[in-house]
Amino acid sequence: MLISNIEVIPNKRVVEHLGLVQGSTVRAKHAGKDIMAGFKNIFGGELGSYTELLQESRDEAVQRMQEQAQAIGANAVINVRFSTSAIAAGASEILAYGTAVVVQDT
Amino acid sequence: MDVIIQLGVFLLLLALGYFFGRRAEQKHYRSIREREDRLRSLVVISERFPPPELLRHGTQLVSGNVVVSVDYFKTVVAALRNLVGGNISSYESLLDRARREAVLRMQEEAESLGADAVINIKFETSRVSGNAGQALGSVEVLAYGTAMIRP
Numbered sequence: 001m002l003i004s005n006i007e008v009i010p011n012k013r014v015v016e017h018l019g020l021v022q023g024s025t026v027r028a029k030h031a032g033k034d035i036m037a038g039f040k041n042i043f044g045g046e047l048g049s050y051t052e053l054l055q056e057s058r059d060e061a062v063q064r065m066q067e068q069a070q071a072i073g074a075n076a077v078i079n080v081r082f083s084t085s086a087i088a089a090g091a092s093e094i095l096a097y098g099t100a101v102v103v104q105d106t
Numbered sequence: 107m108d109v110i111i112q113l114g115v116f117l118l119l120l121a122l123g124y125f126f127g128r129r130a131e132q133k134h135y136r137s138i139r140e141r142e143d144r145l146r147s148l149v150v151i152s153e154r155f156p157p158p159e160l161l162r163h164g165t166q167l168v169s170g171n172v173v174v175s176v177d178y179f180k181t182v183v184a185a186l187r188n189l190v191g192g193n194i195s196s197y198e199s200l201l202d203r204a205r206r207e208a209v210l211r212m213q214e215e216a217e218s219l220g221a222d223a224v225i226n227i228k229f230e231t232s233r234v235s236g237n238a239g240q241a242l243g244s245v246e247v248l249a250y251g252t253a254m255i256r257p
Contacts, residue, residue: 003167006154006226006252010161037175037244042119044127044177046134046207047244050234051173054246058169080167082248084232092234092246 001066002076002103009078009103016102018074023064027057028091054092058082061096074100119178127177131199138206145213149223150251156225160254166219169250170211173234174204176244201245205229208249221253 002009033049040047061082069077080098087093156163176184180196187194209227216224230248 002165004165004252005167005228005250006156006165008155009165010156010163010254040175041181041243042123042126042178043130044123044175044180045130047173047175047234050244050246051171054171054173054234054248058171058248062167081228082169082230082250084230084246084248086233092232 001069001074002078003062003066003080003098004076004078005080005098007079009076011106012076012103013106014078014101015104018069018072018100018102020097021065021068021072021074021077021100022095022097023061023066023068024093024095025057025060025064026087026091026093027053027060028088029053054084054094057092057094058096061094065096065098069098069100072100074102076101076103120182123178123180123182127179130177131203134203134207138203138210141210141214142206145210145217148213148217148221150209150213150227151223151225152227154226156254157223160223160225162257163222163254164257166221166253166255167250168212168215168219168221168224168253169248170208170213170215171246171248172204172207172211173244173246174200174207176200201231201247204245204247205231205249208247212249212251216253219253219255221255223254224251225254227251 077098083095183196184194234244
């Protein structure tokens, strides 16, 4: 499935518009990682475990969005946007949303 | 006695934050500059429509993210700065680093796919912190865009 954050795909034509699709996920790391992150707040530097966590959750959100798009018969999701919010200590919600469409090669 | 111990701990944390934080930041900036030089040929633009010369290219979503943490020294400097107002340069450099790193990771992903450019780049910033409502803990920056892949 074609996933893109632009509206007009080169060499492709939108033949059907199927509306908004979205996928979201809420994830947290185990407490050990949170404690390590607390230490990192003294020394500074990159938090590898959180970077990884957010990357995984973003992939998951895109995956769910893709499943939803597939279920309504789309073959592409265009104009995809991401949004992140920290809903609780150590947990974050990732949302991916876009427009499900059917595209054809021109 | 208690006061002396508390002050000692505070000064120790401040010193640790200053030395380790500064070292980490300088190292990070060196690596950022090196990789930016290498990836300069891979153009990143915020244009929503592909330029005419890339119209035969394939498209794919690429992204890069990074979570960077503040150090104790930066937190203290920012807290002091909050009293008088003005630029909090200790946080500015933190966010600058994070954003450039995220773009670089996105470019690296695009490069591995054989892309010529990345268009419609968007940024997304959020705080990841254990102490919600208090001082900044760490920030996440995500950069994403559409890679134009050579046909």
